[in-house]
Amino acid sequence: MTTQPCNPHPIDSDGTSWRQRALAAQAPEANPVDGRDLADLINYAQRYAGVLQYWVADELTDPATVKPEGDWRSFVGKDVSALVARISNEDVPALRSRFETLRAQVEQAPAARVADSFNALYGELVGLAVRLDGWFKVAPDDLLLSRELESWIGTTLGEALRTIVAQLRRARAIEPAIDEAGIQSLEPLWQLEAVLPDVSLFLQGNLNHTQDQQLALEQLAQAHGQFLQVLQQLLDRTPEFLTETLEKHPRHQPHMALLLAFLQLFGGAQQHLNRLTAEHLNFYYRKVLGLVPSVPVADSAHLVLEPAKNLVGDPKIAKGTEFKAGKDDSGTELIYVSDDELVINAAQVDVNEGLKSVFVALEQGEVASIYAATDADSADGEGAEITDADGRWATFGSAQLPFAELGFAVASPMLELAEGERTILLRFDLDDPFEIPDGSSVDDVRKELRHNVIVQGTGADGWIDIEIHEVEFVDDWGPCLKFRLFLEADEAALQPYDETVHSAGFSADYPLLRFLLDNEGLPAVDLSGEVAIAELPEPACEANVAAANDANIKKLSARSAGALLFSRGVRVQTFDDHQPYFTRNTLVRHGGKLFRAVADIESAGFRPGHFEKLWTAQRTVYPYRYLQYLEVRGLRIDVTVRGVRDLVVENDQGVVDPAKPFMPFGASPKVGSSLLLGSREVFSKQLGEVRLDIGWAALPTEGFAGYYQEYTLSPDNNQFFKATAAFLNSGDWVTAGAAQHLFDDAGGTDNPPAAERCLRWSGDDAAPLVRAADPMNEFKRYAVGMRQGFMRFTLTDHDFGQAEYPQALATAVRDKGAIPNLPHVPQIAQIKLSYKAHQIVDYRGKGADAFTTRTAQLFQVWPFGQREIWPIAAVDTPGIIPVERRLLPHFEVTGAGGVSQSAEGSLFIGLKGLDLSASSKNLTLLMQVAEGSADPELPVQPVVWSYLLADVWHDFSSDEILADGTNGLLRSGIIKLVLPREMTHDNQILPANMHWLRASVVRNTGAVCELIALH
Helix, strand or coil: CCCCCCCCCCCCCCCCCHHHHCCHHHCHHHCCCCCCCHHHHHHHHHHHHCCCEECCCCCCCCHHHCCCCEECHHHHHCCHHHHHHHHHCCCHHHHHHHHHHHHHHHHHCCHHHHHHHHHHHHHHHHHHHHHHHHHHHHCCCCCHHHHHHHHHHHCHHHHHHHHHHHHHHHHHHHCCCCCCCCHHHCCHHHCCCCCCCCCCCCCCCCCCCHHHHHHHHHHHHHHHHHHHHHHHHHHHCHHHHHHHHHHCCCCCCHHHHHHHHHHHHHHHHHHHHHHHHHHHHHHHHHHHCCCCCCCCCCCCCCCCCCCCCCCCCCCEECCCCEEEEEECCCCCEEEEECCCCEECCCCEECCCCCEEEEEEEEECCEEEEEEEECECCCCCCECCCCCCCCCCECCCCCCCCCECCCEEEEECHHHCECCCEEEEEEEEEECCCCCCCCCCCHHHHHHHHHHHEEEEEECCCCEEEEEEEEEEEEECCCEEEEEEEEECCCCCCECCCCHHHHCCCCCCCCCEEEEEECCCECCHHHCCCCCCCCCCCCCCCCCHHHHHHHCCCCCCCCCCCCCCCCCCCCCEEECCCCCCCECCCCEEEECCEEEEECCCECCCCCCCCCCCCCEEECCCECCHHHHCCCEEEEEEEEEEEEEECCCEEEECCEEECCCCCECCCCCCCCCCCEEEEECHHHHCCCEEEEEEEEEEECCCCCCHHHHCCCCCCCCCCCCCCEEEEEEEECCEEEECCCCEECCCCCCCCCCCCCCEEEEEEECCCCCCCECCCCCCCCCCCCCCCCCEEEEEEEEECCCCCCCCHHHHHHHHHHCCCCCCCCCCCCEEEEEEEEEEEEEEEEHHHCCHHHHHHCCCEEEEEECCEEEEEECCCCCCCECCECECCECCCCCEEECHHHCEEECCEEEEEEEECCCCCCCCEEEEEEEEECCCCCCCCCCCCCCEEEEEECCEEEECCHHHEEEECCCCCCCCEEEEEEECCCCCCCCCCCCCCCEEEEEEECCCHHHCCCEEEEC
16 A cells, blocks of 8 residues: 655745745855955054064164064055044944943942942043044044044034033032043034033032932933934945045055055955955855756736726636736846736725724733724824835734724613713623632732723713723622712713714713723722712701711712722823923833832932833733623612702693792692693603702791691791602503601791701612603703603692682681781792612513613624624524623634634724625735745744624635635735625725725734735
């Protein structure tokens, strides 16, 4: 039997050409026998002259006593060409390294040695100036080198040195041991005579103070950097300077002219000698190895073809079709032949909106942050021009891109909250208990979620920031996650979502809350300053708040006492060079990183990243890891509102203005007189509790028992007068409980009635006061036929004596008795309504049909859009109903064995002009990659291709990927895909009116080449 050959070392790549594999060091010109240039030879001559010594002696001198008088360096070194050669030999990296070493010595020096360390550092800087000054002194005036040095010394170098000298003289005024050696020898061009000590430095009067020292060192570092920058520019121009000394400087000494001529002629011999490397390689390849040159290979090119305008149908290009490409340099006509059949359609990659990427950064297997590029083929992911010569960009993004905006959102009529103190409790019922990651505690996770999740609501003018009051994850009839939010009475109203105002792409008609994950979140250990909240019991009515205040339990404003009630921990600010003061532990954002102040910083200019003794890099956490696996099975929204004043108020005589005192039962109340209170916001919700706080006006000066003693009415206390309440519920007035008294006693029946009265009505989930209704239009008064929106008070049992008064007055006149008081007419000075309402959505009991009648909406917030989800069990019509149980977006592909895996990097490609209405179509994509840009030390990664259908990604099957000429994006080539007819173009997670493709890599995105362009 035959056996298959074994390949123990399979290679997942088709290899690279010799030109791609060859290292620069392997080229013959990279290994010359003598690689010295003219400047190197002049420097060699100077060093050689240093070992040629001469003696002065005569016949009478004992040879054993003769000593050398000198060497020949002066014969060579004084020439201007030798000067330029010496300049070319300067080592800028070594100078920079020596400065950093001396700076570190200053920072680490004990107090007794600080002056010596500063002297060494000043000496390094001044010595560099002396060196440049020496070059300027000996360089002939008519040469470019002299003019350049004069220009630099007169501007940049002079200004930098004056800064150094001003600091040095300030330091010397504090510590006389500081030395000014070398400064006096410099040319007047440096303008050092009038430099005064910089008194803004070393404000503490010593050289050891940390901040003063750091500021001085940073100033020296900037000046030294300017010197090195100028020196590097001089080095870059030394070939130009040297050529000028040879061609335009006729005043060389005769011996130097001969030496320079010899060295230039020696260059010819060098070229001949350096041919040995190439000749040896040629001999080795052809004679020893017996290799012969390869046969010529035909040129190839990729053509981008587009259909002409108004062309009907999809034209086909047959295999073997010839394309003329002009003529080559010899005049021969160039003809390219298509190597495969091509069907041309109108689909194109949208160059404006059609290239986006997402990169998921991992640390120890956990998602550390997520980055997104809205414009993937740009330098910064946001449209900045690419400066790379090849125009290449990271195919799957990177951690240098902007942070992705990720989270979830809830929309509901329950969230229409215009005024008052508003508390919102959102409860997400979960399939599985909330898991605390290893190394974290329950309190840590609560704190991080509270501080590192940003909540925003829809307001009239845009998004409103809302404080998270509390986060809980408990087992309350099942595992759940709770967010408690709070809005003060003076904060803006939550209003329905409006795309023209909020511009976030949500398909919602109700007020909306979005929860965004903070990519720069702080770990729990750094969230300090929290104060336990003292729970304030809800008062029976507003009047009881005074009593609570007397007991030292005060209702604090979230605005005035935010550090106590609704602290989000330490705030992060963007570093400002001009801010003069940062307290210890201040957090700032600078250069894309967070830093914490190690100590109080009392001067401006101490940039994070430059002063390690003052700032320390801050670790961040991303709350995605706590929420990424949560699956929702239910949603409950509870709202508690206190102090609604915007009410429609109407008595039997008509609509009244509640901003002014009014008579709730009219000017002549009688049994059956009624008061209507209306609110579209309040009475369209499922109400569990309603409370009225009434402030009475024009009350009697005595109790009702005394006030009505001349009446047969005879109230025995102030709670004598009563009314019943009814709520308009689905078109019916439903009475709520027994009649309630309208007035309270205030210390006894003889005293006047209390000026304030609190009325309360309660229901439960099974029998709420009002059931949720369909959305209502705004109204200004009650109308027959209304089904919701009002509650009614009806005076019951007794009127206020208006019917009896004429008879009582006549009897008193007849009997000459006491004249009765006029019947009391109730007046309300102010009225406020408070309520509790809730909405419950149990997705376990919902089906696909309930999706069309939903009022509460749940969304995932994606980096480039959003997606409404309906977390029920799977249905038979995928794509019609957005079935998804996970709270947060996931970036997944199908890996080996059909198992879903998270993708580290994803490239999203938007196609415009694609028509799939009739049938599926083949798509040909030209991927132009920067070949060789992949990391060769990483294992080759498969690229998974997917298409978007109703906001859900579906991986292409192997039958739908007709060809991959890129070998997994390792080389430029063509990818051919069969696009299924079912692909949708009205998706929400990515811009609409495009069909979307996705290329993803599970891990090691660096193993894939960077892209240059897609066609």
